[in-house]
Amino acid sequence: xxxxxxxxxxxxxxxxxxxxGEGEARVDALxxxxxxxxxxxxxxxxxxxxxxxxxxLNVIGCILDPSSGSMELDGEKVLESGHWTRSNLRQxxxxxxxxxxxxxxxxxxxxxxxxxxxxxxxxxxxxxxxxSRAMExxxxxxxxxxxxxxxxxxxxxxxxxxxxxxALANRPRIILADEPTAALDSKRAGIVMDLLRKVAVDQEAxxxxxxxxxxxxxxxxxxxxxxxGRLDEGGAVTS
Amino acid sequence: MNLAxxxxxxxxxxxxxxxxxxxxxxxxxxxxxxxxxxxxxxxxTIARAPAxxxxxxxxxxxxxxxxxxxxxxxIREAVARMADVTAAGSITYQTVEIEHGGDKLRLYVxxxxxxxxxxxxxxxxxxEIARSHYEMVADKSAGLxxxxxxxLGRHVFTVVGLTRHQVNSGGDPAVYITLPxxxxxxxxxxxxxxxxxxxxxxxxxxxxxxxxxxxxxHANASPEAVADTVHRWKHLSAITQEAQEFILTRSLVDRAxxxxxxFTSLLLVVSAVxxxxxxxxxxxxxxxxxxxxxxxxAPDRTIIGMIVQQALALGFIGFAIxxxxxxxxxxYFPRRVVLEPDNVMILGxxxxxxxxxxxxxxxxxxxxxxxxxxxxx
Ligand SMILES: Nc1ncnc2c1ncn2[C@@H]1O[C@H](COP(=O)(O)OP(=O)(O)OP(=O)(O)O)[C@@H](O)[C@H]1O
Ligand SMILES: [Mg+2]
Numbered sequence: 001x002x003x004x005x006x007x008x009x010x011x012x013x014x015x016x017x018x019x020x021g022e023g024e025a026r027v028d029a030l031x032x033x034x035x036x037x038x039x040x041x042x043x044x045x046x047x048x049x050x051x052x053x054x055x056x057l058n059v060i061g062c063i064l065d066p067s068s069g070s071m072e073l074d075g076e077k078v079l080e081s082g083h084w085t086r087s088n089l090r091q092x093x094x095x096x097x098x099x100x101x102x103x104x105x106x107x108x109x110x111x112x113x114x115x116x117x118x119x120x121x122x123x124x125x126x127x128x129x130x131x132s133r134a135m136e137x138x139x140x141x142x143x144x145x146x147x148x149x150x151x152x153x154x155x156x157x158x159x160x161x162x163x164x165x166x167a168l169a170n171r172p173r174i175i176l177a178d179e180p181t182a183a184l185d186s187k188r189a190g191i192v193m194d195l196l197r198k199v200a201v202d203q204e205a206x207x208x209x210x211x212x213x214x215x216x217x218x219x220x221x222x223x224x225x226x227x228x229g230r231l232d233e234g235g236a237v238t239s
Numbered sequence: 240m241n242l243a244x245x246x247x248x249x250x251x252x253x254x255x256x257x258x259x260x261x262x263x264x265x266x267x268x269x270x271x272x273x274x275x276x277x278x279x280x281x282x283x284t285i286a287r288a289p290a291x292x293x294x295x296x297x298x299x300x301x302x303x304x305x306x307x308x309x310x311x312x313x314i315r316e317a318v319a320r321m322a323d324v325t326a327a328g329s330i331t332y333q334t335v336e337i338e339h340g341g342d343k344l345r346l347y348v349x350x351x352x353x354x355x356x357x358x359x360x361x362x363x364x365x366x367e368i369a370r371s372h373y374e375m376v377a378d379k380s381a382g383l384x385x386x387x388x389x390x391l392g393r394h395v396f397t398v399v400g401l402t403r404h405q406v407n408s409g410g411d412p413a414v415y416i417t418l419p420x421x422x423x424x425x426x427x428x429x430x431x432x433x434x435x436x437x438x439x440x441x442x443x444x445x446x447x448x449x450x451x452x453x454x455x456x457h458a459n460a461s462p463e464a465v466a467d468t469v470h471r472w473k474h475l476s477a478i479t480q481e482a483q484e485f486i487l488t489r490s491l492v493d494r495a496x497x498x499x500x501x502f503t504s505l506l507l508v509v510s511a512v513x514x515x516x517x518x519x520x521x522x523x524x525x526x527x528x529x530x531x532x533x534x535x536x537a538p539d540r541t542i543i544g545m546i547v548q549q550a551l552a553l554g555f556i557g558f559a560i561x562x563x564x565x566x567x568x569x570x571y572f573p574r575r576v577v578l579e580p581d582n583v584m585i586l587g588x589x590x591x592x593x594x595x596x597x598x599x600x601x602x603x604x605x606x607x608x609x610x611x612x613x614x615x616x
Contacts, residue, residue, distance in 0.1 A: 063534060063610045094536025105531045105613055107242075109249030114240060119535050121240065150249070166535070 016069030262560025350421020
């Protein structure tokens, strides 16, 4: 069930550390974390609360400055000894990274279609193309029938699928998900995981998902666990 | 897609309610500006009505409005004979209080010579005074109608014509009667002792006194030069129209003007603070969405655009509501509210600027938002 590793990892993290505060108040959220993830892999990130899972996702998503370490995303060097080597991280996020949140975080004043179309337009698609691609995606995620609904009118599972459609819109090769199934029942959680697997295969993407949900552990190719900022592969499947 | 518009459409009722609230506030600001302008215009109305270049008044006074002035009626002939003077007329001004229809009515009675400068500038209804006695032209603001019969002193006058917006600096409506009628009225209303003196012709004054003589000059004559000549007659002062208007705005209504001016500035500051608060709050409510937008890769200009556009829409709609409100109710104010397009435009520009500055505050807050806050956990 493990996809054959390519020679080049999609996500390559080398001895990244991150600490918050200094002196007495210093918290080491990540300690020399190294990880490499290949196209097609669906990876779980486990660990007790406060172990640094969100911090690691934020660093890989280029929204948090690490204290030290190096990083390559999709073959491009983005971090070298704790310093960003690429200036436009926003464009990088837009092109390469999709985020799925625990709370769906849809824009409340846009309907389902436009929530997805927005990221397509931000990436340069014209309005018509964006909308039709958005509708395709919603169909693909089986929420096409709710395409004109406002987020407040969607059920938790529907909203989460719209959010996934949005994360997938620009065909990112790296998808970061922070507890994507926490708000869903186990049946819905299974559907979402199947979807992510499908995306990983179809788009040759890497998917990193933080989860506490033991029911879905068997759906991951690899499982990493964090404890006090240190990462181990395999690790305890209890958090 | 336009995020500002989508957000507004999504919570349209609330946005419009905010606009109406802001509109009422801006309406009050506009009303104050209008009242302020109205005060100045009212102060000048009576002085502008005769359309003259020179006011001849009692020596060492700044009459007839700012200070009392009494001069002999025959001065008019002397003034009329001067070089450069094309027309001259005697005028009296007095405030009387009468009973009319059970109400007290304060009137500003202007006596003028029928064929000379000093009469009503424009008749809105009816006609000018045609007979030399007991006819009057009244301002509409007095609430009189054509044909009304009004007792002034010992005589009953018939309203034959109506003017519009002719009030003195205190807001009392003007009524025009002939000079002889006005002089008789002044005599009738004078204290008994003075009346006895006047009747005897003693005490140095006669019944033929007026408050001012007004004069029109040739188009290319210098009012200052003519005023100088008059001045040299010692017992008289002469004030050019320009100086008269200056006296009226600077000394007569100056305090009221400053009072309202200060209050208007305060209102403007309050409005600015409220606009800033509204826009700041609007932004703070969207911080989570802004973080999400940043996270999914929206450029700063998309976010700035959303905030600034909403701020401007709020300001524009609020201002339009306020302006529409005041334009529609301004004539119901007891005193004149004058809204010149330039006043309205300047307030519009101020609101525009305030909105921009206020959205600057919101933008600052929005740009500081860490996209990571969207992830949570
Ligand atoms: N902005 C910050 N400032 C200071 N300390 C922080 C900050 N963000 C995280 N931390 C600390 O870093 C450590 C790791 O936090 P992180 O959010 O990555 O944990 P987590 O594994 O995601 O926990 P949870 O399962 O509760 O979401 C925690 O001790 C946390 O208190
Ligand atoms: Mg977390």
